Amino acid sequence: MRIWIIAGLFLMAATGSHAQDMVGFSPEAARKQQQIEAAFDAELRVANLDDWMKRMADRPHWVGTEAGAENARWMKKQFESWGYDARIDTYQVLFPYPRVRLLEMTAPEPFTAALEAVAVEGDPYTAQGDALLPSYNAFSTDGDVEAELVFVNYGVPADYEELEKLGIDVKGKIVIAKYYGSWRGIKPKLAAEKGAIGCIIYSDPKDDGYYRGDVYPKGPFKNATGVQRGSVMDMPLYPGDVLTPGYGATEDAERLDKEEAPTITKIPVLPISYADAEPLLKALGGPVAPDSWRGALPLTYHIGPGPAKVRLKLEFEWSLQPAHNVIATLKGSEFPDQWVIRGNHHDAWVHGAADPVSGMVALMEEARAIGELAKDGKRPRRTVVYCAWDAEEPGLIGSTEWVEDHLAELREKAVAYINTDGNGRGFLGAGGSHSLQTLVTQVAGDVPDPQTDVSVKERRIAAQLTRGGDAEFALSALGSGSDYTPFIQHAGIASLNLGFGGENAGGEYHTIYDTYAHYTRFKDPGFRYGVALAKTAGRIVLRLANAEILPFDFKPWHATVNEYLEEVMQTADNLRAEVEKHNSLVERNAYRLAADPTEPTADPELKAAVPYLDFSPLQNALAGLKETVSGLSGKDFTKLAPAGRKRLNDLLMHAEQQLTDAEGLPRRSWYKHQIYAPGFYTGYGVKTLPGVREAIEQKKWDEAREQINRLAGTLDGMKAYLQQIHDLAP
C-alpha cells in the first residue's frame, strides 16, 4: 500500500528528511512520532539489560523450575512498576525430565558415553553441578534399544537418498546424525520413517567446535564436552503441548493419552558431545562417507553399519508442569481494542543468557521506556501487549497454548505480533509478513548501528553487497523456531521476528555454557546491540501503535509472493530436468559404467517422469492482485473521514488472516497460513507457498493440482478483500 509513501513524497519539501515518507503517518503526525521515538531512545539504559540478564540467568530456569516461576513473578512486578496491567497466564503442559540416560558401545570394544559437559575456569555458572539440566532431547520417547550403528550425515532426506545409492539400509539400526542441516527434530522423525530404532545426534567440531574457532573458555565455540539440548517434538505437525492439539492446555482441558500424542518421537533420541561421538565414529566400518558428510574429527568417517554396536536407554519422568506466560498490557489511548503484541520467551534450557534472556531484557527495557513515555503523556494510541512466554524451548508451548486459548479474541483485536529471541552483535535480521516490509525497512533506516556511523539498514546492505547480494533490504519468510509460529501460521496475525547477529558466533546454544560470563565476553559486550534491538522493535511497536493508517504495504507483499511462485514453478522444472537427466544416464548405463566396481553401489532405477502442471490459476490470481495492489497506489486515503479511516484500519489489521485457510495444510491442519510454513522435512526452514511447494517436492502431483487451486482461491479472496480497501477511497 504504497499510497502513503507517495503522499509523503508530495510533501517532502515541507517535512524533515525522516518524516517525509513515514508509512502510515501524515507528515505532521510523523514529526510528532519522531519526537516520541527520540524520547524513547533517550530512555533506554544499558545498565538495565546488564542487571536483568545477571538476575534472570543466574540459575537454570526451564519450564517447571522454581527459578522460572520466580522470573515470571519478578517480570510481572517489573511491568506493573512501569505502568502496565500485568498478569500471569498459566497452562499445564506435558514436560519430560530425563531420569535415565545411558549410551554405551557394546562392540567392537566397550565404551560408555560421559554425557556431561565440564565446568570451565572463569565461568562459575558452569559449576552449578546438579542444578544444571542433564543434556537430552525433549519429547524423545522412552526406550531401551541395542543395534549396529549407521552414520547418516545430517539425517535429512538427501542423506537417505545417498545411503540408498550405496545400498545401505537403516532398518533395525541405530543412526548417528550430526546436528545442523535441518532442525534437530527432523532427524529422529526421518530415521524412524526409515525403520531405525534409535537416534543419536552429536555436534561435529566442523559445524560446532574447534574447526570454527577457539573453544570455550579460550574462545566462544563448543568444547569437546558441550552438548546441545533441544526439543525433538514433531513441531511441523503442530507445536505446543503435545496433549492438547489446537486448544489451550488449561487446567481442565481434555488431554490425549501420552501414548497417542503424535508429536512425541517414535524412537529414543539422545544428543551427545563430540568427545562422546568420537569413539563411536572411529569404530564404524563400511564405506567411507561422501566428502560432504565428513566432519572435523581426526578420523576417517565411515558409514557402517557396524561393527560398532550401541545400546541406548532412556527413561523420562513425564509430568504436567505449569507454564507461566507473563502478559503485560498498556491500554491504548484511542483504540484499546487494537493490540500490538510484542513477545519473547523467558524459559531457558539452562541459564540461557543468550537464548532467550538477551532478547527478553531488550524487550523489557523497551517496555519500560514505553511505560515512561505513557507516564509522560505519550501513551500509545493503540494497546500494546508485552508478553514473556514460558516453555518455548520444549516446543513453543507457552505461546502456542496462549494463542490457541485466546484465538477468537486475537483474530479480532491483534494488529500484529513482533517477536524476538536471542540477540547478539552484528547485523539486523528481520523476517515476517511482507506487508510489513516497508515499515521495517523505514525503521531499520532510522536506527543507528552501534559500531559504525550508519543505520542498521545501511550496515546490513553493506554486508549483503560484500557477500554478492543486492542492495535491497528485504524480510525473510518465517518458518519456525520461535514464538511467532502460533501467531502467524495458526492465527494468521501479521508477524515479525527480529534480531541482531553475525558477529556473535559461538557454541553455547542450549548448553551449560550459555551464561552471563560467556555472553558478555563474546555475544554482545556492553549490550550495545541489545539496545539497538530495543530501538528497532520499540520503533516498530510505536509506529504500529500510533499510525493514523496502519502501516501495511501490499506492494512488496505482492512482489514477494510473485517471486515465490516463480521459484515453485522453477522447482517443478528443475525436478523434471533432473529426472530426465537421471533417466537418460540410467538408460545409457552411465552410472554402472562410472561406478567403482570394488565399492558397494546400488544400480539406480528409472524415475517416473515429472508432469507439467497448470500454474495458470496462480498466475492469473497474482496478475489480478497486481492490478488491485497497483490501484491502491493511486488513491489518497488521508482524506478519509474518521469512520472511513476506522473501517480502513479494521480491514488492514485483518488482511493477513485472508491468507489462511481453515482446513490448513495437507496432513497438518494446525498450519493455516497458505504463504508461509515450516517445512515438513526441514523443521525450522521455511517453505513458502507450502501446500503447492511441498506437494511438488514430494512428487504428489494430484495434491499439487489441488493445492494450486486452493491457493489460487485464497489469493482471489485476498484480491476481493483488498478491493474493499480500494472501494473505501474517497
Next chain:
Amino acid sequence: MRIWIIAGLFLMAATGSHAQDMVGFSPEAARKQQQIEAAFDAELRVANLDDWMKRMADRPHWVGTEAGAENARWMKKQFESWGYDARIDTYQVLFPYPRVRLLEMTAPEPFTAALEAVAVEGDPYTAQGDALLPSYNAFSTDGDVEAELVFVNYGVPADYEELEKLGIDVKGKIVIAKYYGSWRGIKPKLAAEKGAIGCIIYSDPKDDGYYRGDVYPKGPFKNATGVQRGSVMDMPLYPGDVLTPGYGATEDAERLDKEEAPTITKIPVLPISYADAEPLLKALGGPVAPDSWRGALPLTYHIGPGPAKVRLKLEFEWSLQPAHNVIATLKGSEFPDQWVIRGNHHDAWVHGAADPVSGMVALMEEARAIGELAKDGKRPRRTVVYCAWDAEEPGLIGSTEWVEDHLAELREKAVAYINTDGNGRGFLGAGGSHSLQTLVTQVAGDVPDPQTDVSVKERRIAAQLTRGGDAEFALSALGSGSDYTPFIQHAGIASLNLGFGGENAGGEYHTIYDTYAHYTRFKDPGFRYGVALAKTAGRIVLRLANAEILPFDFKPWHATVNEYLEEVMQTADNLRAEVEKHNSLVERNAYRLAADPTEPTADPELKAAVPYLDFSPLQNALAGLKETVSGLSGKDFTKLAPAGRKRLNDLLMHAEQQLTDAEGLPRRSWYKHQIYAPGFYTGYGVKTLPGVREAIEQKKWDEAREQINRLAGTLDGMKAYLQQIHDLAP
C-alpha cells in the same frame, strides 16, 4: 584434418566397424593395422609387469644411486633382447642430497620435528632404514633461519591477497603452507617474493590423510608420519639441470655457478608430515584462518604470525650426478628418419612403485610386444624410440637434457612424443596436442576397459556424464609435471601424456610408502590397467608408426584454440567486472561497514580499471584458420602420388613446431610454445595461450597487447603453413 574420416566413411560398407574411419589409414591399411593391433594385444603379459615392478622397485633408486644405474643397465639389456638398438645417454647434472635437516619450534614451547616416516607392518620395503632417501625438497637452497611462523594456506597468489586484506605481512617470517593448491615449487617462490625467509610445506590430512580415507597400512592414504618429497626447482622458468639452461649437461658443458643458478629457491624449504605440523599449527595465534583454508587436524587453524617461532636449518651436498637415460630404437622399415618417441621416467624418490615404475613397466611390455611384432614381420614403418628417463623427479632433468642435447635432430625427425608416468585403476586421462585428439579418441574407443564391457573411451564418457560433464572425449591441455615438457613446450614436438586413474587414490606419492606392497593392494591389483595403458599407448605408437598419412587432424585443434581465446577474453571481462564491483563497494564504504570492527582488516583500496583490449588480431587469425582447416576437409589426399604423400607427411610432422616462437614467453624464453605452457604461478597447472593469458592475469596491459600481436603472428604463420598442405591436394 578430417578428410581421412570422410574418405573412410565413403568406404564404410566395405570395411569392418573399426576400420571404417581410422585416421591416417585407407580402409585396406586399416584392416591390416587392426590385425597388427590384435597381435600386439595378444602378446601382452600381466606377469611381466608384476615381475618387473618387483625388481625395479625393490630398493630406492633416485638419480645417482647404484640401484638406479642398475635399473638402467638392466632395461638396456631388456630392450636389446627384444630386438632394439639400445644405449644409455648419460648427463652430469647437479643434484642436492640432504645432509642436515633441522626443524624446531623455539617458542612458545620447544618441539623438534621428527622428519621421519615410520615403517609399517606388512610392508617390508618401508623398513629399509638408512637406504630410504630422507624427506626433503630438492633444490631448496641451504639455510639456517629462525622467525615467527605464518600459516599461508596453500601459499598461492590468492592466499597472499587474503593475507593482505587481513593486514598480515610475511616479511621476515617463516611460512607454513599446505601441499596442493599449486605445484609445490610455487610456494617457496611466492613466499620469497613476499619477503619470507623460510618455507615449510606439510600434508594436511584433509587433502592427504585420514580425512580422505583409511591410512596406511589399513588403507592407502597418508598416515601421520608420511612426507611427500619433491622438487622445488623453479621449473616454470626452465626445467632440467639448473646449471645448463637450454643446452645438454654433457660432461664438458659450460656450467653456471650454483650461486647464479636462477632455478634454485631463494629461501630454505622443507616438507613435513602432519604429525610434525600439528604442534606448530596449534601454537599459532592471530586471526582464525578463513573457512576454505582450514584442514582436518583437530585444532583451530590460526594464521599467526607467532607466537610460534621456528628454526629451520638445511644443508645439502651439492654434487654432479650421472643421469642415465635409456634410449632404445627399433628402426622403421620404410621411414627410418621419422621417429615416434615414447617415454617414461625410471628414477624414483624412494621405491616409486607407482611413480614411475607402474608406467615404466607398462611401457616396457609395450616395447617388448612391438619387438615381437617386428620379429614376426610386422616391423613398424616408422622408427620407434623407447626412452626411460632418469632424474625426472628433481626437475625433468634427464629428458630435458636429452632434448636440449638433440634439439636439431629431434625437430627434424620427431613425429610425436608419447609420455606416461605413474598409472592406476580407473579412467583414461589424456592430454596433449589437440591435432592428435582424433587419433587418441579412436584408439580409446578400441581399447577395452578391464572392469566393464565397454571401451576405455565409453567408460570415461560415462564418468563425465555422471559428474555433470558432456559426452565428448577431449584431450586436456598439457602444463607440466612430467617428461613431455621439453618435447612440446621447448622443442615444439606434438606430444601426448596418458594414464589411468581415479580409482587409485592414496597418500603414497613421493613417500616411503610408494612400494610394491602398497601398489598391488591399492593402485592396480592384478596390473589390469597397466595392460590397458600398454594397449592404449602401444596403439597410438603403432598407428603413428604405420599410418599412410600421419594422423594429425586440425579441426579439433582449431576448435580448442578458439575456446581458449574465448576463455581469455572472458578472463579480461571478468577481471574488469570484478574491479568495477570492488571499486563500487570501496566507494560506497561497504567493506568497512560490513567488517567486524573487533577483527583486524585492512581497508581495501581502489584498483586501477581494466582496459578493453583489442582481441581482433586473434579473432581474425582464427577466422582465417577456420577457413583453411575447413578447406582441408574437402580434399582427398589419398590420391596423392608417393612424392606428394612424403611431402604431406613431412609437413604434418612439423606442423606443431609452427606454434612455437623462438623468443619464447616473456621472462622465460625456454618456453617456446604459444598455445600451452605451465603457469608461472601454478607450476604444473596449464595456461593456454600463455603469453596473452598471463599478461592479463598479471594486469600487464602493454604486454598483453604485444602478446596478442605475437600470438596472432604465430597463428597467421600456422595458417600459411596449413595452406601449403591444402595446396598439395591433387
